[in-house]
Amino acid sequence: MLVILTEEQILSPTQVCQSCLLADSKGQPRWRRGKLGCGHAIRKLTPHQPEQYECEMGFRIANLE
Template sequence: MLVVLLDNQLCSPHQVCQTCLMADQNGQPRWHQGQLRCGRALRKLTDDMPEQFECQMGFRIAHIE
């Protein structure tokens, strides 16, 4: 599951990505085979942290299982 990290809260990508020009037809991030196509991967500081990405618009997105 993908979530958008905002200060002290988690949001659904649909709430943030719906109006983004980089989003797919459904207003979701372009996620394909474990990669965020509309952003870049961020380095993990510890192994127990979820994968995190920074989208083109500057939001931080985490992949949580």
């Protein structure tokens, strides 16, 4: 499950990506084959952190499994 992390909240991508020009036709991040197509991976600080990405709009997206 993809979530958007802010300093104070965890948001659904639907709340943020709906108006993004880089989102897919359903207003979701472009997630393909386990990678975010509209952003880049961020290095993990610990092995226990989920995979995190920074989208082109500057939001941090985590893949929670």
